[in-house]
Amino acid sequence: MFLISCRRERDNSEAERAQHLKQIHELQELLREKESQFLALEEQVFFASYFCSTFYVVYVMSLCLHCHYISIFPQTGHSL
Secondary structure, eight states: OHHHHHHHHHHHHHHHHHHHHHHHHHHHHHHHHHHHHHHHHHHHHHHHHHHHHHHHHHHHHHHHHHHHHHHHSTTTOOOO
């Protein structure tokens, strides 16, 4: 009877170990997916910030040119 109980417990332990290994592999796969999603978002943020900063520089330059135009031709009353 004791031997049967030990075998049953060992079988249960092996099944539990196999289940834990499966969960570990699933969590590792989920982590890889999340890392991939994070890298994609990080790339999007990088390009968005690059284009926004580029747009801002162009906007400031156009304002400077506009102010320069007004200072050169103040009587015309024209605006860009």
